[in-house]
Amino acid sequence: MQTKRRRLVPSHRVNIDRVFHALGDPTRRAMVEKLSQRPLSVSLLAKPLAISLAAVIQHLEILEKSGLVQTEKVGRVRTCSIKTAGLSIAEQWLDERRTTWEQRFDRLGDLLAEPDEN
């Protein structure tokens, strides 16, 4: 049986300075939020943003370098999506699950430290 120990630092760890820089801008945060709903073409991503397509492409480059977003060109359409490697929901759930049980066992310890009522 294989057991999996909790990793304190995710192995996929992206460059945190780049991520902070990428998300330090409200337009880029809006783009990430949009893409977290579903992948979009560059033009659809640009549409609700009140900036030029060129500016959107510049922002996308920064997001791509930070490892948050990936783009793929199919035919004449470039599609952008969130790069979820290591940030998968299953991975988050596992962490959440383990934390939940750890907290439970802490509470069990507190309960056992009390004298029995009878």
Add this chain to the structure above:
Amino acid sequence: MKAMEKQAVTHHTYVIERSYPTTPERVFAAFSDPAKKRRWYATGGNCEVEEFEMDFRVGGNERTVRRFKPGSPFPGVALINHTNYQDIVPGQRVVIAYTMALGEKRISASLATFEFSPTEAGTNLIFTEQAAFFEAADGTKMREDGWRKILENLAAELARS
């Protein structure tokens, strides 16, 4: 789009070990006594306990409904556990199979084993969970909420520096 439509199941096994300065019988009693179990198992965290019913015997079921408090990742959403007792050996082990659902969607199904062993200092508890997480069960909403939370945390972090 393709990745989001994929019905992926992710399997994970993990172990948590604890030692308690008391007898295995007392640790076991915290599992078999519903009032005690409710206190350490259902209560706490960012949820309110709405229901907790248990039938502690092999084949017996347990149902826990907790609801996320305001300010938690999924405010107002119910977190429902359905547990079935697979094996019980007093003072030694409890084996359960359980599913967890977030609202209407099941997010995982697991086999979980609690093993109690006496030590000089008291009792060792070894908890092993073998889980199947249903990736597709998260839905767009949860992915979105997950990301929103990450972004908010980062924004808070940025505001500090």
